[in-house]
Amino acid sequence: MSTQQSIELVPDNELIGYDDTQGLAHRIVQLVALNIPFSDIFIYEDKPLMIKRPLGIFAVSDAEVTREEIESLFDILEPNWRTIITERAFDRSRNLNAARIRANCFTFNNRKHRGAVIRRFPSRPLPLAELGLTIHAQQFATLDRGLVLVIGDTGQGKSTTLASLLDRINSERSGHILTIEDPIETEIASRKCLVTQREVGLTSDCASFYVGAMDALREKADVVMIGEIRDEDTAREALALAESGPLVFASLHAKSPEQGLAKMSRLLGGSVMQSESLAQALRGVIYQALVPDMGGKFYHLANETITTNASVAQAISRQEFGKIRTLLDSAQVQGGCNTMNSVLIKLMMERKISPQHALAVSTDKEKIRAEIMRR
Known part of the structure; x- marks a missing residue:
């Protein structure tokens, strides 16, 4: 060749x-x-x-x-x-x-x-402050219950983000952290928390993400990380766990936060009652992408963050996922949220990424294109 x-x-x-x-x-x-x-x-x-x-x-x-x-x-x-x-x-x-x-x-x-x-x-979790996540996303490590979804395409650093969030918890408070992974990617040593990492597989610790999630409540976990929500059973068990007391982190493949939430709603069965339960349990969403630097040798992490408030919860419970983009723009002023575009614009202004790469990962391409044209 x-x-x-x-x-x-x-x-x-x-x-x-x-x-x-x-x-x-x-x-x-x-x-x-x-x-x-x-x-x-x-x-x-x-x-x-x-x-x-x-x-x-x-x-x-x-x-x-x-x-x-x-x-x-x-x-x-x-x-x-x-x-x-x-x-x-x-x-x-x-x-x-x-x-x-x-x-x-x-x-x-x-x-x-x-x-x-x-x-x-x-080999070990990266310090959360060094990832490049916005402060709003980092705050999810301070939660003690509810559901947090980390959304993005394959290969966009979701597992690394999850490991860093868990290790921040591990370093700051006592409890039991349980992960369900396929396979275990970054090993997390017990510090202030007892950390149990279970691998999915027919000859491993649990047969599926669903089975591992079912086991988690009986294993007295305070924090649970589900490596990927792939099917209806896992989605329902993740929500049931979050409603039962533990803080639950889970990853989901989707192209934007609103698409990820719509997908989660479908996996839960698509009924209004299930969407209402999701709205009540959801504490926040991180959507992220890795963007090449100007020289093409490194990546910068760009993320969009939704911290659930009354307006976001109402949109989810009513299955009005198309409204979330507008709410995200307005909630950015109120705090707890940030758009992907705000991060991308900052990186462009610092000459760390190109407009071409910013446009490629933006979740609101019309607005980022207008911003690029203005500059």
């Missing part, structure tokens, strides 16, 4: 200390340890090792990864992989010195080839 024609190479001066002659597992360890920004490592049979950076995918070298190398990596991650992979892809997490990885391993081209995508996470 000619990487020069299709995939740009990472500059040599960014790979100082990386030895491409080592085995695949050693090369992964080296890449994870390098102080260069990337989120994922792509490992495909008969293709070079690649990494995902803010401006796209780059090859680490021209050397192609062989089937034997990938199968040796699978042996390390899961001794029983040959049986598992005939039915589905599988995820495994491992600690690698200063970072933690999650590997998704799979076959492709009608099971003729092997591949894996490895995501890099911090």
Whole structure:
């Protein structure tokens, strides 16, 4: 494969200390340890090792990864992989010195080839104040009950935000924090809190997010984190938990806060009664996206925050999700809320991000486009 024609190479001066002659597992360890920004490592049979950076995918070298190398990596991650992979892809997490990885391993081209995508996470939660979240979003760590949803696309740092929120709680008050994850991504050491991290999987701690959430109340958790709300059962159990006393954090895939709340309402069954229950339990929403910096080497976190007030609760209970955007604009003045555009405009004024990238992640493109034109 000619990487020069299709995939740009990472500059040599960014790979100082990386030895491409080592085995695949050693090369992964080296890449994870390098102080260069990337989120994922792509490992495909008969293709070079690649990494995902803010401006796209780059090859680490021209050397192609062989089937034997990938199968040796699978042996390390899961001794029983040959049986598992005939039915589905599988995820495994491992600690690698200063970072933690999650590997998704799979076959492709009608099971003729092997591949894996490895995501890099911090080995420990990042300090909440260093993430770039607005102060309104950080305040959710001071809550003692209710439901907080962290919404965004895949790969936008939701897991990192959740881990940091939990670790802030862990450092400031006593209690029992219980996480339900698939798989466990960032390990959180017990500090002032007892921290229990349960992994989802047929051979792991609980069979599903739903089962883990059902168990949480009996396990006397004060704070529960549900790694992802994927289905109706998990949505209903997350709401039931929040109504029963614990503070519940959960992530949800959606393109905006209002779309996320509409999706949550549908998962709960779509009735007005269920939407009313959601409105009563919901304490807030964080919507977030990672935006490439001007040089394309780093990311900036931009987030939109809704702290539930009477007007927001009324819109949710009436299933008037289209009103939330207008309420968010007005609530920003009252406090407890901020729009994504306000964060993006600030980052543009500081020359940290480009108008193009701001427009790409904005939840109100018409307004951000008008703001860009004014400047």
